[in-house]
Amino acid sequence: MSVDEGPSAAQRRAPTLEAVAELAGVSRATVSRVVNDSERVSPEAREAVTAAITALGYVPNRAARSLVTRRTDTIALIAHERPDTVFADPFFASVLRGANQALSLTQLQLVLLQVQGDQQRDRALRYVGNGHVDGVLLLSLHGDDTLATSVSKAGVPLVMAGRLLTGEVVDSVDADNVGGAGLAVRHLVATGRRRLATIAGPLDMSVGVDRLRGYTEAVLEAGLPDAATRIAAGDFTEAGGRAAAARLLAEHPTLDALFAASDLMALGALRALRAAGRRVPEEVAVIGFDDAAPAAYTDPPLTTIRQPVERLGQEMVRLLLRRIGDGPGEPVAVVLPTELVVRSSA
Structure with a gap:
């Protein structure tokens, strides 16, 4: 009685470039050109090689391919x-x-x-x-x-x-960080806010610099020069936003709007306002930047500037x-x- 011992060692071996060439009826060099995306292959040969690769389950050797293409993929x-x-x-x-x-x-x-x-x-x-x-x-x-x-x-x-x-x-x-910050300011002004302040992002990053620039330009255009001085530095974290908002509230207790340069900092600001007994948006309006997933689920849900991240x-x-x-x-x-x-x- 014979015993089925499973596939032979030869059958278990991965298909080779030569096997693909034999099945496709082309040279080994042609298979290599197809694998390495060379244009020097006829459509008919490319189709035959591609069909053979699929039939055999051939997987190109990435190291060898790298030597030819000088690419690591x-x-x-x-x-x-x-x-x-x-x-x-x-x-x-x-x-x-x-x-x-x-x-x-x-x-x-x-x-x-x-x-x-x-x-x-x-x-x-x-x-x-x-x-x-x-x-x-x-x-x-x-x-x-x-x-x-x-x-x-x-x-x-x-x-x-x-x-x-x-x-x-x-x-x-x-x-468009400058334009986005301007959108936030214009919305706050259009809803009657006049005592604006901002929690800026890190000013050693272009995104922080640009969002602060957009805020500053917009409040000056709105005729609110004092708002351009109500700035607290943040670090794009919730904790940083909460600390910055607390500083702004201590220094400017009558502020009625906050623009935070990120949603995480805006979330921290909401918590600082709640701790200070300030109602949002009745007493202080808050706008963030990013439209990150948590923005829709804050209390209250966060108005924000959406960037297509x-x-x-x-x-x-x-x-x-x-x-x-x-x-x-x-x-x-x-x-x-x-x-x-x-x-x-x-």
Whole structure:
């Protein structure tokens, strides 16, 4: 009686390039060109090779393919922030979700590098510079940090979220932060508020600078110069927003509106106002920025400026892939629109 011992060793082996070539009736070189997306293949040969790959379940050897194409099929998303900020702020999750969506129809993999401090920064730069990735998406750069410049000098394509405060121009995708802050101020003024104040984002980041600029320009245009002096610094966290709102209330007890440069800071402001016995929106109106998921569920629901964060991640990937394919060129700056979302807080 024979015993079924299962597939032989030969059957268990992964299909080879040669096997694909034999089944497709073409040369090994033709299969290699198809796998490496070469244009030097006839449509008929490409179709035969593709059918053979599907039939055999052939998976290209990524290491060998990398030697031919000089590509790793990997891009890095570098978040230059503290771990608690990266994993607690809905902004980062939304950008990551958008980037993954844009990559879903490609063969590229995404790796996340969280960077805080010089040691992690240098390690990330070595990883990128040593040829482990085809390109870099860079988030949350602070001050005059030269990470973007260093990546570019290493010859690695780069796309930033936001702009560099140093004035250097690189490929970037950003929301209309100045215009969005102006929308918030004009809504508050239109609803009768006159004693406005703002909780600004970090001023070592372009997003913080631009949202404060939008606020300041709008209150001056509305003829409210005192509002341009009612500013408390925040850090895009709930705790920072709560502390900043408490300072503003202590210094300006009659204020009747708050514009916070992020939804998390607006959430902190709502809690500070509640602790101070101030009713929202009857006594103080509050507007945030982002339209993060929690904004619709605050008490009261938060009026905010919506920026298309997932689309930002998608556009960053699309711009990076175009740069990887086309090579160096004039920097491109993409600015996405923002819009006012009115809820009960203002």
